[in-house]
Amino acid sequence: MENIYKSELGKREVLGQYRTILASWPVENHQYEVETSLGPTFVIESGSKDTPPLILLHGSVSNSYTWYGDVVSLSKTYNVYAIDIIGEAGLSAASRPSYKSGAYALWLNETLHALRLSTCSIVAMSLGGWMALSFATTYPDKVDKLVLLCPGGLAHEKASFLWKAIFFSLLGKWGQLQTLKLVGGNMSSSSLSELGEGLTFASLTFKYFKPRTAKMPLISDQSLYQLTMPILMLFGDSDQLIPASKSINRLKQFAQQARIELLPDTGHLIVNQADRILKFLNLQGS
Numbered sequence: 001m002e003n004i005y006k007s008e009l010g011k012r013e014v015l016g017q018y019r020t021i022l023a024s025w026p027v028e029n030h031q032y033e034v035e036t037s038l039g040p041t042f043v044i045e046s047g048s049k050d051t052p053p054l055i056l057l058h059g060s061v062s063n064s065y066t067w068y069g070d071v072v073s074l075s076k077t078y079n080v081y082a083i084d085i086i087g088e089a090g091l092s093a094a095s096r097p098s099y100k101s102g103a104y105a106l107w108l109n110e111t112l113h114a115l116r117l118s119t120c121s122i123v124a125m126s127l128g129g130w131m132a133l134s135f136a137t138t139y140p141d142k143v144d145k146l147v148l149l150c151p152g153g154l155a156h157e158k159a160s161f162l163w164k165a166i167f168f169s170l171l172g173k174w175g176q177l178q179t180l181k182l183v184g185g186n187m188s189s190s191s192l193s194e195l196g197e198g199l200t201f202a203s204l205t206f207k208y209f210k211p212r213t214a215k216m217p218l219i220s221d222q223s224l225y226q227l228t229m230p231i232l233m234l235f236g237d238s239d240q241l242i243p244a245s246k247s248i249n250r251l252k253q254f255a256q257q258a259r260i261e262l263l264p265d266t267g268h269l270i271v272n273q274a275d276r277i278l279k280f281l282n283l284q285g286s
Helices: 008-023 071-077 103-114 127-138 159-169 172-184 189-193 197-208 244-254 274-283
Strands: 029-036 039-046 053-057 079-083 120-125 143-149 231-236 259-263
Touching: 008 197, 029 103, 039 071, 039 103, 053 071, 053 103, 053 127, 071 079, 071 274, 103 127, 120 127, 127 143, 143 274, 231 244, 231 274, 244 259
Parallel strands: 053 079, 053 120, 120 143, 143 231, 231 259
Antiparallel strands: 029 039, 039 079
16 A cells, blocks of 8 residues: 555544544435455445436545535435545545556446446546546446546646646645645635635645646547447636646547536536536436
8 A cells, every 4th residue: 555645644634534524424325445456445325225326436636525515416316426536535545556557447347346336327527537437448338327527538637737736735825725726727715715614625635645646648549439328528618737628629539429518717626516417417317
């Protein structure tokens, strides 16, 4: 296992705050671990077993708190599994195999097997979007519908983002705010402050967590041809991490059935999209 925190104290602070958040999860839920070959994977399950399964995958330097504002609506009509990605700031294993190893598609497949799911729909953001694409192109028959929020894997990340984030991480609270502005795009300081507890927790995570430094590799052309399922992709027009237009054009090339929306005045942070997501999922049928 890798040391993915800057200190043991920092790890305790981040995970302690996360556990406090999990204790007040906004809908009735079950929290548990499932075993995979890459270590334990933490799951927050909500909704009824009588409804279709929906997997949620968060982005980098984050955890399933990402879905706090969406899970109530989503769990009314879906059996929702919010999964903490391995190697990230959640309660799953600290494993970080290389992107090119194929391990993440295998990990997600093992997780679904442990959850006794033969097929599912997936909603995934950023790094989680890259993992969802990797999984959906490796096991296309296991994905009913795919919702991608600013996913990696369709266009190369902007190199400047990581270096700016590393620089700002050295500059205390002001630097943490600048990093969050990078993620939020055109969001003002006042808009960011409205995120309240989410902003505080994100700042804490940025302070103590070590982000991945490797770039997400592009999903190959040959693999993208496997994307025959219904797809919704959302991008912010001010995304500072992943080029929106290049990603959109590439997905259009290989998945002409995809519905794509470019959100105005929006950066890489795309949250509270339950209405859009449900409209798409429900239009496609269950």
